[in-house]
Amino acid sequence: MSLAAIETVEQAGGLQVLLSGDWTLATMPEPLSSLEARLREIGAGAKAWDLRPISRLDSAGAIVVWRAWGRCWPAALAVSTEHRSLLERVVAIRVERKEAGSRAARPGLVFLGEQALAALDHFAGLLGLLGQGVLDLAYLARQPAQIPWREFSANVYKAGALALPVTALIGFLIGIVLSYLSALQLKTFGADVFIVNLLGISIVRELGPVLVAVLVAGRSGSAMTAQIGVMRVTEEIDALATMGVSRSQRLVLPKVLALAVTMPLLVVWCSAAGLVGGMVSAKLQMGLSYAFFIDTLSRVVPVANVWIGVGKGVAFGFLIALIACHFGLRVRPNTESLSSRTTTSVVTSITVVILVDAVFAILTRNVGIPF
């Protein structure tokens, strides 16, 4: 293996340039632009070129030589037939630039309008998915044999049973922190016993459902989007369609129903863990006995709060799964789109959950609050 070399020979007709060695990507000295400039400079006054001593010439080498010639054939050229055919290929190159414009900066108003249209489009998509779900339910009610029990139970297991440890842990820790911080404040007012009211209402009504919703959106929502998205990338959804399997019945419906069923259970579980955490902390810090805590809890927190929490669980679970499936089905067949859709799915579902939570707060403002 030899390096690319340039020689000049004085001849009767004038200067002749001799190229020898290996003119390949691996053997040409870097950077290539300076090699090209040197070749151009040496060749400026040359009458003839001899490329026969070149032992190996690849397309990168051929491009360097062609560019050094200023993109036209020299007056006299000696070259082997193989290398000439390679050079001819280089001559035939037409570099086609991508037509610009799609990425051009847009004025703010247009951008805003496009975003609004996109949001509207997603909303329409979600409504369509919802409508399809209702039709599927009606169909399955008449054809109970087709109900996808397996997918449903698999989703309940993945989104519910497997999430039990983490939701309990988070609920317990939040309960402890909340109880500890509230106790510090309440003590200064001598209002220690109200810790039970405070923890009871806030955890059961508000924190439990929202915490679980955020956790499930990150855990199961992203998984659902990614799963459906990869199935789009690998054309598995098309394969299902050709087998006459409805994607909405087999993929979307079981996920939405499973999450709508599991979420309220997770909410109850997480709220209970939060209350246990609060109880433990209250006992350690303020010496409130467990019996007193439990007894007071049942007196000061109306049971309506539990139903509100459960109701939120159903609504949040339903929305998270619906949004996750919607974005999964919108994944375009490439990895970049997969990752951006998964991100959008999680962000959207958490945002929607918080919005819906606010709506719940307004609608239930007269329910379940004592005195």
Added chain:
Amino acid sequence: MNALASGGHAPGPVIEIRNLSTRFGDIVVHQDIDLELERGQVLGLVGGSGSGKTTLLREIVGLLRPSAGTVRLFGQPVLDPDPARQRTLRRRFGMLFQQGALFSALSVYDNIAFPLRELRTLDEAMIGELVMLKLAMVELEARHAWLMPAELSGGMTKRVALARALSLEPELLVLDEPTAGLDPDRSESFVRLIRMLQMALGFTVVMVTHDPETLGGLATRFAVLADQRIVALGSAADVLAVDHPFIRNFFGSGRAAAAIGKAAA
């Protein structure tokens, strides 16, 4: 002198496989395989479906660690513990995957430009010309450069993948079913293209193929993988002389015999 060149054209085989065995759990795919390939040769690897051809290629390029035995490329172990040496070695061969394995988020242009940009020594204009040249070599048009992989037909995917494998001007080309999914015209021009490039650049090729025309048109040596071993290795005549059910079946068919016979003659 740059790092790529310092590898040198050491004499000796380009591929050297010694006592290679592969197991996936209890399944034995290869047992004690020995294989050598000299510079400039084109090895056609044939074998039944599931006989472990793709697996062997993956071991040759260092994507999979064999259960036992060693693979050396250009005299160096493929699984070199030194990352810099391994990177240098990996730039010296190009691989065409059975399924194309194009980067789905990048356009055809960017897929082919990717390895060139990784070199970090080429300017964008040079890269542009190289990409268009490779596209022309695999008989794709310039306007195809801006398509995304999902918008390509199966055969186009193959050709883009080949263009990408060729983009670094490799000394060794590893091809897994290069002509599967191409129409006869295209596979013929593929054979001509590899022949032409091979004459100009003198690279070495290992290829898995079921297509007798491709095999007969390109291969200078043949290896037959069956019963977890290489049951026959050598020129067409050598392989035809071996008595094995797979060889009788594969090379016994009219088309294959005609194509290989041409190579043997």
